[in-house]
Structures are given as C-alpha cells and as structure tokens.
Amino acid sequence: MRYYRKYFEKLYRLDLNYIENNFEYLGEGISRKVYAIDDNLVMKISKGIEGLYQNKVEHYVFKNAGDQYSKYICPIVWFRPDFLIMPRAVPLSAYTRSKKVNLKAIRSEAEAYNDILNFTQKFYMLPEDIEATSSWGLVNSVPVLIDYGCTSEKGDRFYDML
Template identity: 25%
Template sequence: MNAAIDLPSIIDHLSNGAYPLLGSGSGRRVYDLGDGSALKVARNAKGYAQNQVESIISEMDDSDLFAKVLFVSPDNRYLVMEKADPVSDFSVIRNYFHVNTNRELFQLANFQYIPHKYNLLAVDLCRPANWGLIQSRPVIIDYGFTRRIRRKYYSIFNL
C-alpha cells in the first residue's frame, strides 16, 4: 500500500474536474483516475471512517476477494484502489463461484470468514454495487461498511 501516488497532482486534477465521477454514497465520492485505479474521497466522518476500514482490511487480507487499496492519505480523506468494472446483477458473482444462492456463496471456504473476521455485513456484501470485475474476476470494491461503522454513523439512535 501507499504506492508512488502524486496526491497533490491528483487533488489538482480533481479540483479541475479532470476525473469522471463513478459513483457516490452518503460518505464518499468515487472517481476514475484513468490509470486502472479509482479515487475514493471522503465527504464527511462516515467517509473518513470507511476509507480507514478499507485500508486496514486491504492490508490484512491476503485473498483475492477484495480490490486492493494502493494508497491512503494520512488523514484517510483520499483512498486509491484498484478500479473494477461494474457488476449490475449479483448472479454474475454467484455464477463465477458456481453457486445458486447467496447462502451457498457465504458457505464457501473462502467466504465464510469474511463477515466475522472483518465485522462486515453479509447482506451488504450481497449488493451488486459493492462488487466489481478485474480481468473478469469478481472483487469486493466497497467494504468499509462494518457493524461498528453502522452503529456509530448510521444508527437511528445516533441522530
């Protein structure tokens, strides 16, 4: 992680509108850097926390199930990750792993540990928007939404 990334140049290009917007959520915006990577920019405390979680999981995990984080700024505002092509239907993921249901998918040996080890929500991992394809291989591209993040930033009791 923290490959040779010229963050000041990226920020300059970003402020000039040079990068196409790939998507946005309640905490982050995601841009195509045009070099096979994507930039996730935190918009608020939720986004900073999600960037931090993704950088930690990427560093800890040695599987090929997660798109790898290439760089994260010291303040967690900016995160650069491998860019993946979008997945529009979750059946693409199930078909790749030769299963018929989401339950079967998370019973596979290489999936069983994910929700527990990283405190991720299995239901969130079944959303096509959280997956992408890198060289036709499915990878999880949005994995910053843990139980802790949900409790701290998204719970109706924290309003």
C-alpha cells in the same frame, strides 16, 4: 513505484473542484465519491467523517486480509485517510439488475462461499453490503469486492478502537 507515489501525492493535493471538473465521476455512496483517474485506476474521496471511517476500514481489511481473503477484495494501491486509490473495476451492476449477488456462485473456487462468509465475520462486515451487487466489480474479469468499508455494530466498536 516512486513515480506513482509522487503522482498519487499530486492527485491527493488537488482541489475537489478541480477533480470534479477534470476527472470522470463514476458514482458515490453515502460517504464517498468515486472518480476515474484513468482506465485502470479510481480514487475514492471521503465526503466527511463516515468516509474517513470507511476508508480506514478498507485499508485495515486490505492490510490484514492475508492470502486467504485478499483474492476476494479489490486492492488498495495508495492510501490517505480521506483519499484512496484502487484498480478500476467494472461494476457487476453493469451486468445485472439484481440487487444481490449469489455468494455461492460469485467465484469459482470451491472454498469461495465459506471464505466470503468467514471474511464477513472476521472483519465484522455488514452482511447486506457483502451481498449487494453494487459492492462487487470485475478486475481482470475476476469478481472482487470493490466496497468493503461498511461494518456491523460490533465492527463499528472494533474499528473505532483502532
């Protein structure tokens, strides 16, 4: 693990221009850009204060999800406020044109739908984001949330206090 930590720290110190010219660009949202490190890992890089916020939220959620909810989210392998590393997922949007996922059918576990609804409430997630196809991907053929940094207004207040 020490080798990976050193490697991740080296990636973190790279200039954004170097990253843009040497790593595969996968996409971006309003506040972060995503690049492939390799076939197995991605880096999410903050574009500004909103990206810092989303990274902070994802890190908090990942650290506090517990066994009940962690199976529904893509894990964070390495974190800095403006830069995080996750396993590379195949976006669900590669398989469907639908803008929303069916939360009742996204996972096979009997408790999945209720767990996802409870997760959304517990962590003050923005429900529209949890339903967005673009927020989901497949890791080892299992659907997980790959973008869980957007929060409700109540969540904004909660996470601003952290």
